[in-house]
Each structure stands twice: as C-alpha cells, then as structure tokens.
Amino acid sequence: MTLYPPSSCCSNVDCLHTKELKKAEQRQVVIYTLASSACPAWSVHLYCPDCCTNYHNNFKVCDGTRTYYQGSPAYLQVGEC
Ligand SMILES: [Zn+2]
Structure with a gap:
C-alpha cells in the first residue's frame, strides 16, 4: 500500500x-488498521518547485508551518522518527 x-x-x-x-x-x-492489524506501507511526499510547499498524506508544510487538510x-x- 502507498x-x-x-x-x-x-x-x-x-x-x-x-x-x-x-x-x-x-x-x-x-499503518495500524482494525481489520488487518499492522501493515507495512509507503508514504509519498510531493513538493512544489514554485512555492516550496511540501505535501504529505494529511498535512502540508509551507515556510515551516504545518497545516492539516480539512476534513477527516x-x-x-x-x-515519526
Ligand atoms: Zn506551489
């Protein structure tokens, strides 16, 4: 899973x-799930070359500020380690 x-x-x-x-x-x-317990996976981060914002699975980082996306x-x- 990715x-x-x-x-x-x-x-x-x-x-x-x-x-x-x-x-x-x-x-x-x-990934910890109710149905399948712990599952190994990959998490991909995307980066905007124009504004240097880094996009993660459930938040983005711009100028050192982490902002969580709306919704659940x-x-x-x-x-993280
Ligand atoms: Zn951008």
Whole structure:
C-alpha cells in the first residue's frame, strides 16, 4: 500500500502554479488498521518547485508551518522518527 497526498496540484493561493508537483520523498511507514492489524506501507511526499510547499498524506508544510487538510483523513500520521 502507498499513501499519497490527496491532490497532485499545489493548493497554495500565493503560488505561481507553473510547475507540477515533484516526488520529494518516499518513506516506509506502518499503518495500524482494525481489520488487518499492522501493515507495512509507503508514504509519498510531493513538493512544489514554485512555492516550496511540501505535501504529505494529511498535512502540508509551507515556510515551516504545518497545516492539516480539512476534513477527516482516511489515515492519520501519529508519529515519526
Ligand atoms: Zn506551489
């Protein structure tokens, strides 16, 4: 299983939007589920070359500020190392 940000387009209103999001990083993660217990997976982060916003599965980081997306995500990041 691979987790991606919810959109492949930059949502920053101050962005020029001249370039597509780039794949910034792919990390191994563990997804804890009720049905299948713990499952190994990958989480892909996307990066906007125009405004330097980094898009994760359930939040984005712009100028050092983490902003969670609206609504309830299917998967919630609860820790990192
Ligand atoms: Zn952007």
